[in-house]
Amino acid sequence: MIRTLMHCTAPVRATISLRSLRWAHSAPPLPCQPVPDLRKTLTRYLRSLQPLVDDDELESTRELVGDFLRPGGQGEELQRQLHKRAERTDNWLTDWRQECIYLENHLPLPVHSSPAVILPPQEYKDWRGQLRFASKLICGVLDFKAKIESPGGLEELWRGQRLCPDQYYKFFGSCREPGTKRDRVLLHPRSKSHHVTVCKNYQLEGPGLLPPRTPLTRVPSPRKLYFNFPPEIKQHIEQAKQNLDILVSDLDICCFSFPDFGKKFPQRYNMSPGTFLQTCLQLAYYRLHGSLCATNEGVSLRAYHRGRSDVVRCSSPEALEFVQAADDPQKLAEEKLSLLVRAVESQQEATEQVLEGQSVDGAILALRMLCLSSGMALPALFMDTSYAVSSHWKLFTGQVSSPLDCVMCYGPLVPDGYSVCFAPTQDSITVCVSAFHCCEETDAERLSDSLQGALRDVHSLLRSSRSEED
Incomplete structure (x- = not known):
């Protein structure tokens, strides 16, 4: 085999x-990819910060956003330039x-x-x-x-x-x-x-x-190719090989197939499988690390002309409320269920906004690139601590479905982070989690175990609610 x-x-x-x-x-x-509304973009940006930074940092960022959006200010000028770029390019x-x-x-x-x-x-x-x-x-x-x-x-x-x-x-x-x-x-x-x-x-x-076997066709015999490299090139190749071996050895990959349920289960409760899995992942990470972290999920924008991809911000205030309540013995199952539904709905809304071209990170990237290309000073908004925290993607996630029994895997985006790729089928979920061995804070196997526990606990929570209704 x-x-x-x-x-x-x-x-x-x-x-x-x-x-x-x-x-x-x-x-x-x-259709051409639309230019996001600047004020709505920054409102969503502030929401995404709530589970990641403390109140003082959040208030400081709110003041920076207010200054950036003032009439005649830098934000207004950059937004005008972005609309001009959208008019003269296939995809801004x-x-x-x-x-x-x-x-x-x-x-x-x-x-x-x-x-x-x-x-x-x-x-x-x-x-x-x-x-x-x-x-x-x-x-x-x-x-x-x-x-x-x-x-x-x-x-x-x-x-x-x-x-x-x-x-x-x-x-x-x-x-x-x-x-x-x-x-x-x-x-x-x-x-x-x-x-x-x-x-x-x-x-x-x-x-x-x-x-199935296909008829044999005679083809020319393969010919071995010989390469004559100078000693300096051979040295570079050997060094590159050693560096790659070190990198690969440092990558910790844990793949598992979760057999308890698949996409059909959350669909019974009118939940999108993708947003349901993302909410379970937030719970798994919180149980392991005691907090939420900056999380992105890659989505395709190929529905737009020359569209490629963008990311959804997944750590929402609603997700934080749910994960804090999930293991609280003082919370009733009914309240936990309500918070779960709100977290899933919030994640679904954020995903739909990005699919409609209303991305927070795409818009922020465009504003930063406009500053660099025009020689303008970078706004203080994109140099404060909150922005650094919210774009240090400790959870890099995605969903790749396939009719075959296969799974995609990739490395984390940051040294102290994870990557998690879901491949759900109708009745099971294949997951690949990776982290770096050199980071003592992360552990791919522990996050995998925590995720399986979160999936089973959320499954039980939903099933108990249906039993009560029956």
Whole structure:
């Protein structure tokens, strides 16, 4: 048996190919991403600070927000510039997010940026079976690449969904060039952006994934390639290998499958599975660390022209109220249930706002980039302690569903943080939690255990409420 690890290098800045432009021209136009209302954005920003900073810090930030929003002030001018940018660009946010997240981030792509996908275990008798599976897997990836590059291929893949195709055209053939003060991105047909590792026998159980046998086709015998590197380059390669080994060894990954229930359970109570899981995660973190932390959940904005992604702020005042009450023996089950519902509804509202283009962090990033590009002084609002705390993402989360029994994993965004990826099905939930060994404050296995306990406790709370109604 094997477990397959597919390692995907995150696509970065690239130009749209001619085929992309032709597809976009013939497809129904997608709406442009709206510019968020500045006052509403900062009101939501202040709400997101409530569970993270003390009252004095919050009051200080409120004063900074008031000064920033005063008539004729810096906020008004920056908002005017942002509207002008939106009028003259395809998407006012995407290029800046790519630049800040991928191009200006000089940390190694593995762990820090690139996700990995662990596919289901496979069975084979010898190395030939392992090689056969690896070949078929590579063929499948190349078939996907061919669909992307063929006219109408994306329409077939999407089955009628109206999503922006821009990211797909960057999915293959993009890489970040290191060694420069400001990274460049090369587009080259031989650039490699995907790595597939087919491992040896693991003592795991699971369904087979090999497709049916196909007729054999004679192909030329492989030819071994020899590379002649000068000693200096060999030294750099060896140093890079050692650094990568250290980084990988420091990453603590804990994956588990939670069998008690899946997406169907919260849906019975009119709760979105994603926001339900996020609320349970907040409870798990609070039980482990005694407080909430800055948490983001990545969401897709591909419903907009050239939309890419943004983040939802998940640590809300409602979440704090619920997690504080959950283990309080003085609180009745009815009150705990009410607070749970409020926390889930608050999370759902925050998610919908981002999906509608009303992101707090996207807007703040745009205002900061406008200051940098125009030479304006950075507002004090974005240099105070509250902003630093609220953007130090100790919980980096996401939800990636798949019809296959697989799970995505990635590293934390900060040294003292976690990443948590959910892959829910109808009747179970697969979760991958990661942290760094070098941080004594975090522990992937302990958070995994706490999360499973939180899922079971919230499940019991909801079931008891239904029993009382019956």
